[in-house]
Amino acid sequence: MNLVKVSKCRLQVIRENSWESLLLEVLEFCGKYDIVVLDVEDVYVARGTSRRRSEEMTNLHHYRVELFYSVIDMQFQELNNRFDEVNTNLLLCMACLDSKDSFSTFDTSKLIQLAKFYPYEFSLVTLIKLESQLENFVFNMHMDKKFSEVSGIGGLAEKMVATRKHIVLPLVYLLIKLSLILPVATATVERAFSAMNIIKSSLRNRMGDELLNDCLVTYIERDVFASIDNEVIMNRFQSMKNRRGLL
Incomplete structure (x- = not known):
């Protein structure tokens, strides 16, 4: 920021x-x-x-x-x-989970604010429990030498699973998972909207939702589909129903 x-x-x-x-x-x-x-x-x-x-x-x-x-x-x-203001607050709150310099940016109030963006996962009662777990979490991180060399939020999540602290502090681990999922989910949505302008052009504006969805998947994940052999695709297409002739 x-x-x-x-x-x-x-x-x-x-x-x-x-x-x-x-x-x-x-x-x-x-x-x-x-x-x-x-x-x-x-x-x-x-x-x-x-x-x-x-x-x-x-x-x-x-x-x-x-x-x-x-x-x-x-x-x-x-x-x-x-x-914008919402995205800025999200990023600043997520940064409080960074383990750099012994969790120097850790801020319980900002992490509670981050949890409030997810009302379905964190109710009012759960927020009270989360605040208590966050206080235990930061004390635990400072005392446990295994977390002294953790890098980034992703590394923090992996280390919590390895040390089974995700069971002891489930709400903190849920908050970490949501912080990791958010950038990926946002980028995926933006990629989908960008691809939609390419796939559903003025020449193909009558394309139905089902066909559009199939074309978007193959376009967005084209790196994955490029690794699939054409013979496999043709056999799959042939086995869906009987054709007039073999492909």
Whole structure:
């Protein structure tokens, strides 16, 4: 999240202070390769339109406001969409489970807040039990030398199973599992929506849900299907029902 904040600050600095340096760099490039430079105060004329029909807009306004600022604002919007308030809180709460530096980022209140995002798994009574288990958990982690070299939340889950602490602290282990599942589930959904725009194109907009689902599975998991021999696929297709001829 610190890197996200740094990226936003850098974009803001570029938006406010970098136009003049960018323009100077472009002018030097054009001068070096004998490229005609437009007069920034002249009226901007879009390609395919006549000067009389063009809007009252200077070249400076077009390239600075409609291109330079617009591109940076699009990057701002992308960062804000991907790291909104809910996602930011989730990531910051998940970071409290990191075992680095003897669980230096451990925070019971933030982990309780993380559990509240899952009301079906953690009821009000379960949250009280979770708070008690979290206090026992951090004491246990500091005392047990086996957890001193654990790396990441995934390594923490593996070590808890190896030491059978997932049985002693089941609610803490459930919270760790949910933290591990969340990024995978989010990425899978985003991949599915991205693939849907490719599979269900304007030429195939009448595709039914069942066929669309089958095509999405084969497209998203294409690495798995690439390892399957074509002969196996044809035999499977042939055995589904009788065909007019053998494949």
